[in-house]
Amino acid sequence: DIQMTQSPSSLSASVGDRVTITCRASQRISRYLNWYQQKPGKAPRLLIYAASSLQSGVPSRFSGSRSGTDFTLTISSLQPEDFATYFCQESDSDRRTFGPGTKVDIK
Amino acid sequence: EVYLVESGGSLVKPGGSLRLSCAASGFSFSNYDMHWVRQAPGKGLEWVSSISRSGLYIYYADSVKGRFTISRDNARNSLFLQMNSLTGEDTAVYYCAREDQELSLGPPFFDYWGQGSLVTVSS
Numbered sequence: 001d002i003q004m005t006q007s008p009s010s011l012s013a014s015v016g017d018r019v020t021i022t023c024r025a026s027q028r029i030s031r032y033l034n035w036y037q038q039k040p041g042k043a044p045r046l047l048i049y050a051a052s053s054l055q056s057g058v059p060s061r062f063s064g065s066r067s068g069t070d071f072t073l074t075i076s077s078l079q080p081e082d083f084a085t086y087f088c089q090e091s092d093s094d095r096r097t098f099g100p101g102t103k104v105d106i107k
Numbered sequence: 108e109v110y111l112v113e114s115g116g117s118l119v120k121p122g123g124s125l126r127l128s129c130a131a132s133g134f135s136f137s138n139y140d141m142h143w144v145r146q147a148p149g150k151g152l153e154w155v156s157s158i159s160r161s162g163l164y165i166y167y168a169d170s171v172k173g174r175f176t177i178s179r180d181n182a183r184n185s186l187f188l189q190m191n192s193l194t195g196e197d198t199a200v201y202y203c204a205r206e207d208q209e210l211s212l213g214p215p216f217f218d219y220w221g222q223g224s225l226v227t228v229s230s
Contacts, residue, residue, distance in 0.1 A: 044220055
């Protein structure tokens with residue numbers, strides 16, 4: 001089974017900060033990696049698919065990249081509505097495993 | 108507009124059963140693979156099960172295999188999850204999610220999610 005790890009598990013940041021979240025797969029998954037944002041009490045929202053493709057309607061301050069089995073979600077300038085938990089997900093296996101999540105809160 | 112609406116969640120005793128439904132609208136349901144994802148209180152997302160558009164291919168997480176059954180009715184635009192032998196570890200919000208793919212054959216992703224249905228297993 002593919003295992004997904006994320007770092008950090010949480011971070012505190014200020015509005016306007018550049019934020020980077022990393023996700024690592026236990027084996028090669030090519031670009032089969034998605035990023036979701038979840039706010040309390042709400043369903044997850046797709047931000048990035050195929051490692052670096054921006055989902056329609058998602059602000060351009062969100063971006064994704066890949067280096068081998070390491071994937072990065074970057075928020076170029078954190079906005080108040082971006083305080084949330086972010087999950088990565090591999091879609092290379094039948095199990096569509098999620099990472100444990102990274103909570104972004106206000107410094 | 109795409110909508111996914113879950114129903115059927117409730118309080119159930121350990122060892123009991125429950126059937127969740129997900130009503131889909133706004134898209135051609137039979138053209139999409141569908142998934143169930145759950146989230147225990149204060150925890151992360153856990154993929155539960157998936158079913159292909161035809162219903163031919165079905166997969167389960169090890170944690171639910173042998174106890175849960177996924178199914179779909181394309182004529183009624185509905186997805187189901189039959190849950191048996193429930194334990195406290197099954198307590199969670201259950202989401203149904205639609206899977207799409209980049210350019211039909213590319214990497215898949217969950218582009219639409221329901222609002223979730225709460226299942227609580229407790230005596």
